[in-house]
Amino acid sequence: DAEITQSPRHKITETGRQVTLACHQTWNHNNMFWYRQDLGHGLRLIHYSYGVQDTNKGEVSDGYSVSRSNTEDLPLTLESAASSQTSVYFCASSESWNTGELFFGEGSRLTVL
Amino acid sequence: AQSVTQPDIHITVSEGASLELRCNYSYGATPYLFWYVQSPGQGLQLLLKYFSGDTLVQGIKGFEAEFKRSQSSFNLRKPSVHWSDAAEYFCAVGALGGGADGLTFGKGTHLIIQP
Numbered sequence: 192d193a194e195i196t197q198s199p200r201h202k203i204t205e206t207g208r209q210v211t212l213a214c215h216q217t218w219n220h221n222n223m224f225w226y227r228q229d230l231g232h233g234l235r236l237i238h239y240s241y242g243v244q245d246t247n248k249g250e251v252s253d254g255y256s257v258s259r260s261n262t263e264d265l266p267l268t269l270e271s272a273a274s275s276q277t278s279v280y281f282c283a284s285s286e287s288w289n290t291g292e293l294f295f296g297e298g299s300r301l302t303v304l
Numbered sequence: 305a306q307s308v309t310q311p312d313i314h315i316t317v318s319e320g321a322s323l324e325l326r327c328n329y330s331y332g333a334t335p336y337l338f339w340y341v342q343s344p345g346q347g348l349q350l351l352l353k354y355f356s357g358d359t360l361v362q363g364i365k366g367f368e369a370e371f372k373r374s375q376s377s378f379n380l381r382k383p384s385v386h387w388s389d390a391a392e393y394f395c396a397v398g399a400l401g402g403g404a405d406g407l408t409f410g411k412g413t414h415l416i417i418q419p
Contacts, residue, residue: 195347222404233394233411234348241403249405281347285404292338293404295347 214282327395
């Protein structure tokens with residue numbers, strides 16, 4: 192079955208370190224998204240991509256970057272991790288640009304000490 | 305700017321009882337409306353969506369939702385809950401014809417099922 196996988200599922204890092212969260216989907220979806228989930232804030236969009244070489248900033252993009260070199264992968268990089276970036280991160284993909292039907296990974300819990 | 309309000313942070317329901325989760329939205333044009341469910345330790349899964357047409361939409365797992373334009377609401381219902389329905393529920397709104405990047409999620413309602 193097609194799926195979307197995130198790795199690592201859990202990570203602890205130190206302030207100032209670079210961290211990359213991987214996201215891989217096998218649906219061949221053009222559209223991929225990164226969200227963070229925080230208590231009291233729900234889901235907030237970090238970055239998104241509508242195709243290879245396309246990347247866009249979301250609501251809370253400061254301190255994060257993404258790259259899209261192929262259809263399957265959208266890695267999320269924290270260039271210099273901060274404690275405020277402690278969160279649960281979700282990757283999602285969608286087949287159609289405008290249906291809003293997102294398929295989510297299981298999440299990556301990141302703790303920045 | 306669009307927004308979604310889920311007034312209830314937590315709801316406790318007895319197993320077998322009926323359920324209604326509230327969602328109010330603010331959006332200037334015709335909205336796309338969604339309900340997602342998040343089981344513990346999992347990602348979100350789409351329960352149902354409303355684009356147009358019949359204002360009562362059926363979803364997976366026995367859930368339904370009713371779009372009421374006059375009340376700017378899209379409440380989720382289930383006639384009889386099961387212990388496996390315990391989860392976090394998110395309402396979301398987007399622009400009809402807009403990209404998925406334009407989805408705005410509510411802060412979620414945590415559903416607790418009592419035996």
